[in-house]
Amino acid sequence: MSVTESIASTTGLTGKDRYTISEVAALTGLTAHTLRWYERIGLLPQVDRSHTGQRRFTERDLHWLTFVGKLRLTGMPVADMVRYAELMREGDHTRDERRELLEATRRDVLTRITELQDTLAVLDIKIGHYGTASGGTSS
Amino acid sequence: MSVTESIASTTGLTGKDRYTISEVAALTGLTAHTLRWYERIGLLPQVDRSHTGQRRFTERDLHWLTFVGKLRLTGMPVADMVRYAELMREGDHTRDERRELLEATRRDVLTRITELQDTLAVLDIKIGHYGTASGGTSS
DNA sequence: TACTTGCTTCGAGTGCACTCGAACGTTTTA
DNA sequence: TAAAACGTTCGAGTGCACTCGAAGCAAGTA
Numbered sequence: 001m002s003v004t005e006s007i008a009s010t011t012g013l014t015g016k017d018r019y020t021i022s023e024v025a026a027l028t029g030l031t032a033h034t035l036r037w038y039e040r041i042g043l044l045p046q047v048d049r050s051h052t053g054q055r056r057f058t059e060r061d062l063h064w065l066t067f068v069g070k071l072r073l074t075g076m077p078v079a080d081m082v083r084y085a086e087l088m089r090e091g092d093h094t095r096d097e098r099r100e101l102l103e104a105t106r107r108d109v110l111t112r113i114t115e116l117q118d119t120l121a122v123l124d125i126k127i128g129h130y131g132t133a134s135g136g137t138s139s
Numbered sequence: 140m141s142v143t144e145s146i147a148s149t150t151g152l153t154g155k156d157r158y159t160i161s162e163v164a165a166l167t168g169l170t171a172h173t174l175r176w177y178e179r180i181g182l183l184p185q186v187d188r189s190h191t192g193q194r195r196f197t198e199r200d201l202h203w204l205t206f207v208g209k210l211r212l213t214g215m216p217v218a219d220m221v222r223y224a225e226l227m228r229e230g231d232h233t234r235d236e237r238r239e240l241l242e243a244t245r246r247d248v249l250t251r252i253t254e255l256q257d258t259l260a261v262l263d264i265k266i267g268h269y270g271t272a273s274g275g276t277s278s
Numbered sequence: 279t280a281c282t283t284g285c286t287t288c289g290a291g292t293g294c295a296c297t298c299g300a301a302c303g304t305t306t307t308a
Numbered sequence: 309t310a311a312a313a314c315g316t317t318c319g320a321g322t323g324c325a326c327t328c329g330a331a332g333c334a335a336g337t338a
Contacts, residue, residue: 020283020284021283021284022283022284031326031327031328032283032284033326033327033328033329034325034326034327036285036286037325037326037327050335052284052285052334052335052336053284053285053286053334053335054283054284054285054334054335054336055284055285067261067265070254070257070258070261071258072325073251073254073255073258074255074258077324077325078324078325078326079324095269098269099266099269102262102265102266102269103266105262106259106262106263106266109255109258109259109262110259112212112255113252113255113256113259115209115212116212116213116248116251116252116255117252118209119209119210119212119213119248120245120248120249120252122206122209123241123244123245123248124245126206126241127238127241127242127245130234130237130238130241159306159313159314160313160314160315161313161314170296170297170298171313171314172296172297172298172299173295173296173297175315175316176295176296176297189305191304191305191306191314191315192304192305192314192315193304193305193306193313193314193315194314194315211295216294216295217294217295217296218294
């Protein structure tokens, strides 16, 4: 639907702010079970509810989930993400700690990128040894 | 000039070729338990033994372990590494498959690097919003 | 009116990669 | 010679991040 399209494009705000759990599941690839679990463990700030108690996710929630998805890719433990989420809920006086946490994460990501580039170099050498069509270069 | 020699010179290894399990554990950071486990599941080609049956690791084993360590960093499943090790044991006729496996891994690594760089960009924006001394440009 | 979707709580199961300990015998080393 | 290191087999435990199912009820939809 248009919902999928708008989020998929640039995660720009569309104005819709009342996504049901199944919509969010479809959008994020997470299961409803996992979404409820995220909320339960505090990884997702309290989600709005309809007047009858059903979850209604906002764009903001979707952005947060996208961010969490990225952090997950870095290998950051869920516990650390929960910590960050908690700090956000605690308000302005936790700004410094939040920034520090993000900066530490940034350093980790940089380290991981370096490790991967290093691995890539080794792979290239090995692949070179197998003599690809381009003719094996030595060493 | 053997391949082993040239590799050794770039990795700081000596010409020693009879490392005990505890030496290898110290060198790699893996436990003796894990090293035996690696051998058991076929992730480590059969290790040489002393005349009394104790393991004697070679430089070659050490290199392999280093390589495995790098692959682990990429998130490659142990099963895939075992597969690659098996192919090496099977001889020359598996060259193509090995190269293909390495190339697929290379593509994965490239993808992961891209994902991490993407995450890094997001982190930089967020950190910028917290107003660091280094002055984030932004949004 | 059906049927689908959602809610809650609870606990168990999964897959991965170790990780550890026991038990007990052999080999190496100080 | 005695302690430390090594060997084997076996099975259980750990930590993480889900993942699933069941039970039973409420709400939304065609």
